[in-house]
Amino acid sequence: MSCNLLINTGNILSLDEAKKKASQNTRDELVDTLKIILREEEKQGDNVAFINGKGDTAIKKTERAELKVTVKVFVSSPEAESLKDALNKVFEILNTDTIESLVIAYSPKDDSEDILMSLKSLWRVAEEYVKLGKLCSVGLSDLNTNTFIELFQWANVKPDIVQINLATCCVVPPALQEFSKANDVQLLTHSDPSEILPSDLLKEVFGSPVSLHWVIKYQIHLKCRGILTSKGYLVYIDKSTTRN
Numbered sequence: 001m002s003c004n005l006l007i008n009t010g011n012i013l014s015l016d017e018a019k020k021k022a023s024q025n026t027r028d029e030l031v032d033t034l035k036i037i038l039r040e041e042e043k044q045g046d047n048v049a050f051i052n053g054k055g056d057t058a059i060k061k062t063e064r065a066e067l068k069v070t071v072k073v074f075v076s077s078p079e080a081e082s083l084k085d086a087l088n089k090v091f092e093i094l095n096t097d098t099i100e101s102l103v104i105a106y107s108p109k110d111d112s113e114d115i116l117m118s119l120k121s122l123w124r125v126a127e128e129y130v131k132l133g134k135l136c137s138v139g140l141s142d143l144n145t146n147t148f149i150e151l152f153q154w155a156n157v158k159p160d161i162v163q164i165n166l167a168t169c170c171v172v173p174p175a176l177q178e179f180s181k182a183n184d185v186q187l188l189t190h191s192d193p194s195e196i197l198p199s200d201l202l203k204e205v206f207g208s209p210v211s212l213h214w215v216i217k218y219q220i221h222l223k224c225r226g227i228l229t230s231k232g233y234l235v236y237i238d239k240s241t242t243r244n
Helices: 026-040 080-094 115-131 145-154 174-182 199-206
Strands: 002-010 050-054 067-075 099-106 135-141 161-165 186-190 210-222 227-240
Touching (some): 026 227, 067 080, 080 115, 099 115, 199 210, 199 227
Antiparallel strands (some): 067 210
C-alpha cells in the first residue's frame, strides 16, 4: 500500500534546533527540519496524510499589504496538475490569495526529455494564475540560455525572473545577461540544488520507499524593512505503508 503525505514544516525560524544551524544550505536545512518534524510526529503512525509543524502566523498577525511572499517550487513532473496542486496547497496553508514572487525549478527524471515542451506545460499553469491575480512575478531556475530565450519568446506572460546557480555555472553566461537586461528580466543567483531531495536522502529521512511529488520553499518578508519573518517548506510524497 501507499499513501500521499503532505508535510508542512511551518515556520522553521521557530524551531530551536533549526535556528542553531542557520547557515545551512537549502538541502541540509530541509533534511534536518524534516527529521525534527517527523521525530515529533512518530506517534501519529503510518497512515497519516498530513503532518503540520510549527504553525505559521506571520500572515495572520500582519496586514497582508505589508508582506512579501516568495515561493520556489521544485517539481520533477511536467504534469500541469502537479504544479497546480503545489500552488493550491501553499495558498491554503499560508492563508493568502496572492504570491508576490514564484520561481519554478524543474528537474526532469529523463535526460532525453524535451525540456522546452515540459516547461511549456508548467508555464501555462503559471500564466493561468497570473491572469487570475494570484501571482505577481514569475520566473524559472537553472535553464540554459537558449531554452530560457525560446520559452520567453513563446510565452504570453513573460517570465520576469531567471535564477542561475553559480555552483554549477561559475560565470553568468553573457548571452543570458544581455537578454535579461534587454527584456527587463531580473537575473538572480542562488545555491539551491536542482534535485532538492534525491532518492538516497528520501530513504534516509523516511526509512521506507518514497517517491517525491514536489517541494515548496517559501519565505515571508516585511516589505518596508526587508525583515524575514517566516520561512518553511512543504513536501508532498507518496509513501509506502507496507510493513515487512
